[in-house]
Amino acid sequence: MGNCCSDVAGGRAAVGGTAAAAGGADAAANDAVDYYLKSRGFHAMFSPIELSFSATNLRDRDVLSKSDPMVVVYTKARDGQPTEVFRTEVVLNSLNPTWIMKYAITFQFEVVQTLLFHIYDVDTQFHDIDVKMLKLDEQQFLGEASCVLSEILTKPNRSLTLDLVQKEDSTISSHPQRGQLVVHAEECISSKTTTEMILRCSDLEHKDLFSRINPFLVISKTVESGNPIPACKTEVLKNDHNPIWKPIFLNIQQVGSKDSPLVIECYNFNSSGKHDLIGEVRKSLADLEKLRSSGAGENLFSPAAVGHDHKVLKSQLFVDKFSESVQYTFLDYLKGGCELNFMVAIDFTASNGNPRLPDSLHYLDPSGRLNAYQQAIVEVGEVLQFYDSDKHFPAWGFGARPIDGPVSHCFNLNGSNSHCEVEGIQGIMMAYTSALLNVSLAGPTLFGPVISTAALIASQSLANGGKKYFVLLIITDGVVTDLQETKDAIVKASDLPLSILIVGVGGADFKEMEILDADKGERLESSTGRVASRDIVQFVPFRSVQSGQISVVQALLAELPTQFSTYMRSRDIQPNF
Amino acid sequence: MGSTSRTLEITVLSCEDLRIGRKWVKKNTYVMVRTDPLNYRATKMDTEGGAYPSWNQRLSIEMPLHERFITLEVHCKTASGDKTIGTARMPATDFMGGYLPENYLNFLSYRLRDAKGERNGIVNVSVKANLPEYLSSNDNDKKVSEINACSMTSKPAPAIPIEDGKNFGFVTGIPIWSKNHV
Numbered sequence: 001m002g003n004c005c006s007d008v009a010g011g012r013a014a015v016g017g018t019a020a021a022a023g024g025a026d027a028a029a030n031d032a033v034d035y036y037l038k039s040r041g042f043h044a045m046f047s048p049i050e051l052s053f054s055a056t057n058l059r060d061r062d063v064l065s066k067s068d069p070m071v072v073v074y075t076k077a078r079d080g081q082p083t084e085v086f087r088t089e090v091v092l093n094s095l096n097p098t099w100i101m102k103y104a105i106t107f108q109f110e111v112v113q114t115l116l117f118h119i120y121d122v123d124t125q126f127h128d129i130d131v132k133m134l135k136l137d138e139q140q141f142l143g144e145a146s147c148v149l150s151e152i153l154t155k156p157n158r159s160l161t162l163d164l165v166q167k168e169d170s171t172i173s174s175h176p177q178r179g180q181l182v183v184h185a186e187e188c189i190s191s192k193t194t195t196e197m198i199l200r201c202s203d204l205e206h207k208d209l210f211s212r213i214n215p216f217l218v219i220s221k222t223v224e225s226g227n228p229i230p231a232c233k234t235e236v237l238k239n240d241h242n243p244i245w246k247p248i249f250l251n252i253q254q255v256g257s258k259d260s261p262l263v264i265e266c267y268n269f270n271s272s273g274k275h276d277l278i279g280e281v282r283k284s285l286a287d288l289e290k291l292r293s294s295g296a297g298e299n300l301f302s303p304a305a306v307g308h309d310h311k312v313l314k315s316q317l318f319v320d321k322f323s324e325s326v327q328y329t330f331l332d333y334l335k336g337g338c339e340l341n342f343m344v345a346i347d348f349t350a351s352n353g354n355p356r357l358p359d360s361l362h363y364l365d366p367s368g369r370l371n372a373y374q375q376a377i378v379e380v381g382e383v384l385q386f387y388d389s390d391k392h393f394p395a396w397g398f399g400a401r402p403i404d405g406p407v408s409h410c411f412n413l414n415g416s417n418s419h420c421e422v423e424g425i426q427g428i429m430m431a432y433t434s435a436l437l438n439v440s441l442a443g444p445t446l447f448g449p450v451i452s453t454a455a456l457i458a459s460q461s462l463a464n465g466g467k468k469y470f471v472l473l474i475i476t477d478g479v480v481t482d483l484q485e486t487k488d489a490i491v492k493a494s495d496l497p498l499s500i501l502i503v504g505v506g507g508a509d510f511k512e513m514e515i516l517d518a519d520k521g522e523r524l525e526s527s528t529g530r531v532a533s534r535d536i537v538q539f540v541p542f543r544s545v546q547s548g549q550i551s552v553v554q555a556l557l558a559e560l561p562t563q564f565s566t567y568m569r570s571r572d573i574q575p576n577f
Numbered sequence: 578m579g580s581t582s583r584t585l586e587i588t589v590l591s592c593e594d595l596r597i598g599r600k601w602v603k604k605n606t607y608v609m610v611r612t613d614p615l616n617y618r619a620t621k622m623d624t625e626g627g628a629y630p631s632w633n634q635r636l637s638i639e640m641p642l643h644e645r646f647i648t649l650e651v652h653c654k655t656a657s658g659d660k661t662i663g664t665a666r667m668p669a670t671d672f673m674g675g676y677l678p679e680n681y682l683n684f685l686s687y688r689l690r691d692a693k694g695e696r697n698g699i700v701n702v703s704v705k706a707n708l709p710e711y712l713s714s715n716d717n718d719k720k721v722s723e724i725n726a727c728s729m730t731s732k733p734a735p736a737i738p739i740e741d742g743k744n745f746g747f748v749t750g751i752p753i754w755s756k757n758h759v
Contacts, residue, residue: 456676459676460676462676462678463676463677465678495683523686525688529665529666529687530671530685530686530687530688531687532686533684533686533701534684570684
């Protein structure tokens with residue numbers, strides 16, 4: 001992504017070969033390893049979480065003893081239909097229970113994961129039955145609560161306290177006390193430790209003394225059944241009998257644990273794809289660490305052919321470097337108090353069409369159906385709002401003429417002259433509708449002023465020591481008019497804690513906009529010769545989503561945690577627990 | 578008496594897509610960081626990176642406050658001698674001034690141009706401008722800027738010896754504070 005900062009390669013640097021390498025032709029195509037790495041590798045945005053539950057002051061429904069409560073967990077899809085996913089065990093005779101069974105859920109940043117909790121008092125006659133077999137309508141309902149997963153994760157100690165309510169009693173004005181449910185989240189990544197190793201072999205020999213060897217290593221994890229699963233492989237070195245490969249980065253998770261037995265195989269690269277096995281070594285990471293400290297070498301052996309023993313070779317494997325470091329994840333930074341601050345800029349250029357006409361992109365449908373701008377605001381804002389502690393979102397418009405004044409390319413959506421913030425997603429929606437009535441659409445479409453204002457906010461926050469990362473959402477219907485000025489603003493902002501999401505609405509041809517997204521092209525260059533230090537822009541054309549479909553905006557959001565963690569790591573900023 | 582220069586810690590990271598003529602550079606590249614013709618520092622030579630060399634080497638250079646640019650020159654040692662294959666100018670405003678906090682670690686990249694003005698690759702550096710000497714103290718506790726009090730703590734930079742480059746005409750003096758000095 002045009003990122004110049006060094007980053008964990010996880011062995012990927014060698015797999016598939018960097019396009020840049022002068023000797024690029026030697027990069028072996030080993031699809032199985034590539035796919036394996038991608039599915040387990042650095043880009044995985046899915047963090048496994050465990051939720052544990054406790055409650056206080058539950059209602060007492062049993063006559064002779066206290067309630068025997070159990071929690072049932074539901075997930076709620078976009079259309080509001082709850083699906084049961086989990087039940088805890090039954091705690092006997094307690095109004096302040098702590099349940100032991102934990103619910104495992106995968107945290108997905110780009111989705112609003114709504115959870116619904118029901119607490120039931122399980123009747124005595126069912127106490128011997130497996131929890132899964134219980135019929136809920138035969139139990140006593142004690143109360144319910146709901147929340148979003150990211151709400152739990154952004155709390156300082158990752159515990160959220162919810163008041164329990166009775167769903168049916170919507171007409172009753174005063175709700176009797178039903179107690180509280182406490183939900184606590186734990187990230188269950190076994191280890192965040194990454195190991196960096198430099199491996200070297202000596203005296204590699206092959207079929208005959210004079211043949212050329214182009215060696216590379218494959219490190220695999222052994223499993224009980226079947227063939228070892230490759231975890232990473234090195235680059236291929238040309239014609240080298242004493243190769244030293246570039247550093248290999250392995251996350252402990254990729255191999256299981258530090259003591260998991262690994263197979264390190266040395267192959268001779270063959271352009272036909274059938275690489276010859278020169279020899280192998282079976283060691284765990286802990287063993288490799290010992291090799292490093294002793295400085296000794298380990299002899300490779302050639303695996304047993306039928307009827308023969310292993311043949312121990314003269315060649316040896318040495319470990320020249322072995323170091324471990326901790327890689328913090330996005331959730332770690334959240335736990336340490338980092339925040340994502342949401343900012344939004346809306347295109348008010350005349351190309352949107354007269355807002356009073358139904359075919360305008362800014363048309364406010366009296367039936368309540370959201371227009372494209374409103375949909376985009378809600379989709380992105382809904383996810384990001386939980387990561388912002390004060391829910392004050394700067395909101396701007398551009399390309400319009402406010403009531404008295406010239407065309408402005410960055411005016412406060414709330415109509416104020418002094419501050420640009422609104423409260424909550426509702427605040428953005430209200431400011432948007434009132435701005436539509438109070439400005440006249442004009443043009444041209446310029447992003448420079450809005451990006452510069454957002455960059456200023458980000459750098460001021462930096463100067464004040466804030467642990468904030470800013471996300472600017474620009475919703476536009478057309479192609480930006482002054483591309484160079486926009487590029488200049490982006491390049492200047494590329495070193496700040498800022499990401500820019502551009503959503504294109506309407507039917508225009510957005511091909512030029514894709515230039516701004518370095519994923520699809522080269523690194524951006526300003527008019528002064530400065531090049532963007534990182535790719536901070538993501539662009540996607542917005543398609544109206546029918547219910548049930550996955551939105552393209554989600555794909556945009558999915559990249560944010562990586563952009564955030566990469567920014568933090570490149571500066572060695574560690575989360576302060 | 579105030580200092581008229583600041584110390585910059587420039588870490589020369591890497592370069593991309595370096596060519597001589599049309600062909601990719603094979604090896605032996607290094608970068609020279611200059612504030613004026615007489616004041617410069619150079620990295621070690623990268624012998625194997627080819628067109629995508631990397632050094633990750635930190636250089637310390639004094640920059641007088643009136644200087645507005647730092648020049649980055651990428652050199653290649655070829656059979657026919659030392660060639661400057663690309664130059665870029667880094668304005669001081671990119672890493673000082675504005676709203677960026679003191680001691681902010683800036684990651685910057687620039688387009689390199691050869692002697693004819695043609696584009697020739699990109700150079701990646703990181704720059705940290707240190708406070709002028711009279712504002713800093715020998716107290717290591719104060720290394721982390723007060724502005725960042727309770728939040729982001731970046732690792733304090735280890736002491737760096739001044740690289741051997743030539744620095745004619747400027748005397749670098751470091752004030753000595755006694756431990757009991759208030």
